[in-house]
Amino acid sequence: MPLHPSTPATPPDPRSPACARRRGSRTALAAGLSLLLVAPAASAQAFDPFPPAATDGPGTFSEQTLAVGGTGGYANYRIPALTTTNDGTILASYDGRPFNAGDAPQPNSILQRVSRDGGATWEATTVVAAGYGTNSSPDKYGFSDPSYVVDRETGTIFNFHVKSFDQGFGGSATGIDPTNRQILHAAVSVSEDGGETWEGRVITEGAKDPSWAGIFAASGEGIQLRYGEHAGRLVQQFTARTGGTYKAYSVYSDDHGATWQHGEAFGTGMDENKSVELSDGRVMMNSRDSAGSKYRKIAFSSDGGHTYGPVTLDRQLPDPTNNASISRLYPDAPEGSAEAKMLLFSNSNSTTGRENVTVRLSCDDGATWPGFRVVNPGSGAYSTLSPLGDGRFGLLYETQGMNAISFASFDQAWLNATCASTVVPDTTVATGATVQVPVRVTNQNQAPLAASRLTIDAPVGWSATTVDVPALAVGETATVQVALTASATAAATTAANPVRVQSVLTAADGTQARAYGYVTVTGGPAGGAVTSLAVFGKYTTDRDVAAQPYTVGERVPYSFRVYNTGTTAYRSTATGNLTNLSPGCNWSSLPAGGTYLCALAYRVVTAGDLADGFFVPETRWYMNADQASSVSLTGEPVDLVDRRPSLAVTVGEPTVEDTDGTGSVNAGDVVVNQVTVRNTGNVRLTGVGATGLCTLPELAAGAEASCGTVRRTLTAADVAAGSLAGRTVTVDAVNGDLAVTGRVDVAPYELPTTPVSPVAVDVAASAQCVAGKVQLTGRAVNAGDEAVDVTIRTSAGSKSFAGVEAGRSASQRFATRSASVATGQVSFDVTAGGATSTLVASYDATSC
Numbered sequence: 001m002p003l004h005p006s007t008p009a010t011p012p013d014p015r016s017p018a019c020a021r022r023r024g025s026r027t028a029l030a031a032g033l034s035l036l037l038v039a040p041a042a043s044a045q046a047f048d049p050f051p052p053a054a055t056d057g058p059g060t061f062s063e064q065t066l067a068v069g070g071t072g073g074y075a076n077y078r079i080p081a082l083t084t085t086n087d088g089t090i091l092a093s094y095d096g097r098p099f100n101a102g103d104a105p106q107p108n109s110i111l112q113r114v115s116r117d118g119g120a121t122w123e124a125t126t127v128v129a130a131g132y133g134t135n136s137s138p139d140k141y142g143f144s145d146p147s148y149v150v151d152r153e154t155g156t157i158f159n160f161h162v163k164s165f166d167q168g169f170g171g172s173a174t175g176i177d178p179t180n181r182q183i184l185h186a187a188v189s190v191s192e193d194g195g196e197t198w199e200g201r202v203i204t205e206g207a208k209d210p211s212w213a214g215i216f217a218a219s220g221e222g223i224q225l226r227y228g229e230h231a232g233r234l235v236q237q238f239t240a241r242t243g244g245t246y247k248a249y250s251v252y253s254d255d256h257g258a259t260w261q262h263g264e265a266f267g268t269g270m271d272e273n274k275s276v277e278l279s280d281g282r283v284m285m286n287s288r289d290s291a292g293s294k295y296r297k298i299a300f301s302s303d304g305g306h307t308y309g310p311v312t313l314d315r316q317l318p319d320p321t322n323n324a325s326i327s328r329l330y331p332d333a334p335e336g337s338a339e340a341k342m343l344l345f346s347n348s349n350s351t352t353g354r355e356n357v358t359v360r361l362s363c364d365d366g367a368t369w370p371g372f373r374v375v376n377p378g379s380g381a382y383s384t385l386s387p388l389g390d391g392r393f394g395l396l397y398e399t400q401g402m403n404a405i406s407f408a409s410f411d412q413a414w415l416n417a418t419c420a421s422t423v424v425p426d427t428t429v430a431t432g433a434t435v436q437v438p439v440r441v442t443n444q445n446q447a448p449l450a451a452s453r454l455t456i457d458a459p460v461g462w463s464a465t466t467v468d469v470p471a472l473a474v475g476e477t478a479t480v481q482v483a484l485t486a487s488a489t490a491a492a493t494t495a496a497n498p499v500r501v502q503s504v505l506t507a508a509d510g511t512q513a514r515a516y517g518y519v520t521v522t523g524g525p526a527g528g529a530v531t532s533l534a535v536f537g538k539y540t541t542d543r544d545v546a547a548q549p550y551t552v553g554e555r556v557p558y559s560f561r562v563y564n565t566g567t568t569a570y571r572s573t574a575t576g577n578l579t580n581l582s583p584g585c586n587w588s589s590l591p592a593g594g595t596y597l598c599a600l601a602y603r604v605v606t607a608g609d610l611a612d613g614f615f616v617p618e619t620r621w622y623m624n625a626d627q628a629s630s631v632s633l634t635g636e637p638v639d640l641v642d643r644r645p646s647l648a649v650t651v652g653e654p655t656v657e658d659t660d661g662t663g664s665v666n667a668g669d670v671v672v673n674q675v676t677v678r679n680t681g682n683v684r685l686t687g688v689g690a691t692g693l694c695t696l697p698e699l700a701a702g703a704e705a706s707c708g709t710v711r712r713t714l715t716a717a718d719v720a721a722g723s724l725a726g727r728t729v730t731v732d733a734v735n736g737d738l739a740v741t742g743r744v745d746v747a748p749y750e751l752p753t754t755p756v757s758p759v760a761v762d763v764a765a766s767a768q769c770v771a772g773k774v775q776l777t778g779r780a781v782n783a784g785d786e787a788v789d790v791t792i793r794t795s796a797g798s799k800s801f802a803g804v805e806a807g808r809s810a811s812q813r814f815a816t817r818s819a820s821v822a823t824g825q826v827s828f829d830v831t832a833g834g835a836t837s838t839l840v841a842s843y844d845a846t847s848c
Contacts (some may be wrong), residue, residue: 059414424517461487
């Protein structure tokens, strides 16, 4: 079994933001090894490993968490329901599960939070229907699985849920006796004051055929019909366990909720299901498939939900056997209008795990779903959509491994969708071969569609051309040919287990339309089975480190998406400089073509990381823990602070080395300037240096160090001109991927007009530790015949001595108040006969 959920996907288009060099994602691929051939077990989905964050434009999006398990007196919160009252108040309801995450018959309670400002703030949690007792109490009862229905004509609000005693859905007996503790009952709480107070009712008799066993209302939100002879009807979807299978049906009221009756149960392998009224007044049912097809089931009713026609699979709506939501984009649109045809759908857009919560848009009563935007690529399960009445839409969904409830809101612009249906036919291609795929594009907008571009997203290792789509009038259709090339390692599939691809049309204004297509692969790779892996990594938070820099000990989230690009399943494991790579990113058996998202790894910030201002994720990914079958991935630097590297360079006063000892300035003498560098930025620098000057392995923020000397040898032309031209000193350094350069101009040197008198003075310098601090010592010995004046200069100070007699010495110690010094120099200005010469002695780097 997997160690955490997964979702098939494909790599990003190289032109997409996900592949940007700066702070983007990184990819590593490991190619094939010949192994025993294993039949493919999964298909890949077609979307970027890291789609744009929900908070990215266009449009507006916001999100907040309303409940987290283990707080507020409940061990777990699940099963969201959402609606907006006639006055714009938002009601959010969900289960409070007191002891664990268990369904009925645990004595769960129906809870509610209310927002009166469009979802910006929320009032404290209240109870709609309170459970009683413990799991072992003989008189316990509980309520689970809320769903709202609002009567827009009267303002009455209904909160449907189950009432349990001793049995849940799977163990419920047949019958409708409201006192029978072995029956799972249908209940509804009714509010006439906008959700402030509630009156509980049991409606099992109207909602259930006595021959059925377990029943329950599908959580989320029911509807009120607007069109035709059944206008005003309130409709809530239910599931029944009968005839050895799960069936779907509607419970409805034509008297504003005074009484309720059930329609006919239909289908097999049904489950939680939702309904929506279409533009022509029909009701479309959209259901979870308990039979495990991994797609949504749909059926239509022409009598207001009493009966439904044949059930079919919608392969445009993959689903991991999970609850979902369907809603009108414009609830009040006139019958038959273009706006009435526009629908929203939300679910965990995955076939293998409850993750990747996505919102879809249809412009043709759910026949196609061109709009596509990911809310949360990580953990996300049950979701429910509801118009908020102000042009925005609310989404209440389960997060954090089905242990929390989050509320998101967005506007239509956020969907970044255009009403252009694209149809990708079922296609067959040989491994490594290219096939022309005819994609049909229809303009469903109410205005002409300008010329656009279309391509096909496909699994890692596949490729597709991008083609032009001509401008289309309203309702016009065009077919374009896209060349799709299968990977050389693509495993052979069957029609029942195809590779999923996705067409992507990008309009001139940047909006997009998408549709899934299915490809059967024949042949398989030459030479037998292939084991190969592709992995993408990305820093997955939008934290503003300038306003909120990281501190030591904080966790920095980092996500990976891993693809099995070979033909055989393997166990995927990872090691590296992040925490929780194992077991958090392990996968017990990743099938061929399969993929998973690991959002559980993180870096714990160290003092060294903070000094650098960044860290670089380093990971290695293994197939079957085989060192030979692995791939390394080095990520982009992740900023921990707003890095501002800077380097200052200064030079000391010039001195002259009298190389010929003549006492005069001649060609060949050397003019010397000491160079000092200082890190004036906020992060550590490395590789500090300049050719011919110095090489420093690192320089901490605020630190200063000697960087050698600039030595300029006088030429005959310099002596004749009486001056030495200036020059520019350049010192380079880096901070990770950021380079910095410090520059300083060394001024021209004017040659002295008075000859330099020769002196016979020996100089020496040393650095030693005294009481934990470095002390510098300079000593000059007069080896000549005449007295000299000596000034000893160091970075820690200077001292002058007048009239040092022949054979005598001048010596001085200087306290630095530092525990360490880099290699440096002590200068000695020696004056004799009216002329001054500068001598230099060096000392070694010292640390106490």
